[in-house]
Amino acid sequence: MTQPLRLGIAGLGTVGVGVIRMVQRHGEMLATRAGRPISISAVSARNRDKDRGVDLSGYAWEDNAADLAARDDVDLVVELIGGIEGSARETVEAAIAHGKDVVTANKALLAIHGHDLATKAEAAGLALRFEAAVAGGIPCVKALTEGLAGNKIERVMGVMNGTCNYILTRMESAGLPYETVFAEANDLGYLEADPTLDVGGIDAGHKLALLAAAAFGIRVDFDAVRLEGIERVTIDDITHAADMGFAIKLLGVAQLTGRGLDMRMSPCLVPLASPLGQLHGATNMVVFEGDAVGQIVLRGAGAGEGPTASAVMGDIVDIARGLRLPVFGVPADQLRAETRANTGAPSPYYLRMDILDKPGALAKIAACLGEAGISIDRMRQYDHADTNAPVLIVTHKAGRTELDAAIEAMARTGVLASEPVAFRIEQIGE
Template sequence: MSGDLRIGIAGLGTVGGGVAKLLRDQADLLAARCGRTIRVTAVAARDKAKDRGVDLSACRWHDDARALAGDPDVDVVVELIGGSDGVARELIEAAIAAGKPVVTANKALLALHGTVLAKAAETAGVPLAYEAAVAGGIPVIKALREGLAANRVKRVHGILNGTCNYILTTMRETGREFADVLADAQKLGYAEADPSFDVDGIDAAHKLAILSSVAFGRELDFAGIHVEGIRHVSALDLAFAEQLGYRIKLLGIAGVTDHGIEQRVHPCMVPLAAPIAHVEGVFNAVFVEAEPVGNVLLTGRGAGEGPTASAVVADILDIARGHHAPVLGLPPSRLAPGETAPMGRHYGAYYIRLMVKDQPGVIADVAAAFRDNAVSMESVLQQARDPSGPVPVVITTHETEEAGMMRAIQRIAALGSVVEPPRLIRIEAL
């Protein structure tokens, strides 16, 4: 391919501005690597007067981002507006219909509508690129779709949300509780004013849906993901985890089981010997188990202007080179139905913390609930007697089926001696 590649950017927030600056600052390097000059020729954003640290005066300005799809001076549309529907979706659909390649960082839109958009892109014969949608600057989509294309993936798991990882790391290091650390994360800009998408696991689930589709050659199934956040994790749980030889991480996990592809996002007890246990702060990590390559760990910053802009520009560079891989790793007609294994069939070990009245018979009642639901206890930790109030009892179990564990927990929660809802965290043998 020859001639300048003309870029239209929709959304000039942190990432959009970062992309414009990176294309300017690395213009010579990018041209050398793809044999073409890459120029931003049009933009769409709400505030034209805002200083974004880059001169965009030579660009055509659109108040309506959807106009980029029909702009004759735009070859590639870069969607950085966000949101699972509305203008972002309409812009991408219009650009594909116009035969223009699309680059996006929009994980929510892809998680909910990615299969339909992939089919539209394949029909139109144009790239739909989204490296920045998962794990920021970590090239995990390229690794799964291209570098590991000769492998059969058995399982992929990872720390997919830097906000949650920062909160859990800080709680463990300082002994402070969730609400206190969250407030600090908001002041530092690591968490939004409404942090629900991050701390309730939804952001990580969006990313896991995409990873699972590419890893296992299946249609996206966001609705089938089991999702839990970190609001219920306490400093006490983090301290007990260390005592037991674990570290608590919010993980997204997808893997092949006897009941289909399992997809889940929730806090996990990770063995201290596992490399992912030592990925701290705002960093992300993705661990791929595949055959024949074995295990592959990718780690780096999962958000922010630099990492995300880096991934967006890498996709633009691929388009400039004429590189075009199937959107989800396989042609849409070859994607398997996105049917996820039921969470009740999950098989694993568990950590349970109870706050109980210090009275005779408590452990016997708890043990009976486990026994009647085929749950075998591995260890019991009980704090010294405290006449002033309830005491924590920590139980770890051998591997068992989730459905039986949930029945046992429901029965234990109803015991008069248990004064708080039981806290359950799954133990992962990574």
């Protein structure tokens, strides 16, 4: 048997412990699969004394994660610290500087510094892999950069924040308002310390930016992702959407349009009968559309000890087997800096607003759409007890720029009682 691949594990939270458990439990199986033993030389975390329920006595300890990189008995640094700057970035930089391969689960780090880190790793002939950073246990980065390498990718979509999908499906199944379910999720420990990372779409946006880079051969550009959180989705929206055959999901979509790269992470209506529409709870789903393969759907757990450790270990086994691949599937120096599309491809929109209950109000709203060149597919005014009338409009295909112009014009009519909510209806085959 050849030389072992010796790991240094930086960060001993849930995922770090999961990786250690996997090495301890499945050592023989991993060696058979990888063609060489996978061992752990050293670990690092903030608190040495904490009981993590796993035996660390066989591993050296480093107080400073970046020092793992300098150890002669470490071949590969597993970065599971998290965060865009600080220890996580220093550790990855140090690993590359010391000629160590890197596996990370850190979506935020790569969404911001991914191009720089990929450039450095590739210049040093090192692997930098991040399967666990996107959609947890689903081997989607591998599917995209390897299995589908023969395809021109046309669109990437994903429900990649389990917490948001949990909130939306729980609102639907229990008929509870957003605020209540948000509080529940918080009590259950599902939310990040800064919940905006989840419900504001930032975490999922990081993942989308990484997938888009690999899908289209472009530089990671998180700032180009138009983010819209789920805070404004109401039970009424969910019910109206279901009436029309749609579910509402925090959906990431990336595609190259004639006007450049369009990336959005926003609440969208998707067909109830589609795999995305059927996705309940905290499960994640990624959809790739390629010119040859058509639509490929991948579904699985997006977070948690086992699934995330599974993804980390897949990367480790790849490296143990000698797989060498550019970080984003094509060499970093050939990744294009893609123009950002000012607006996405036209699509139908779902609009919901309250208008003042007086003669001619609805006509004024409809006129604003017409003047922006947007035609109406369906319009409903609902029963109401107070002086404001809830109105629901589904448009035919419209550009977002035109839609925003129409919404601005509506505000000037003086008949709106609330700011309109506009959700894109993403067109997806079933």
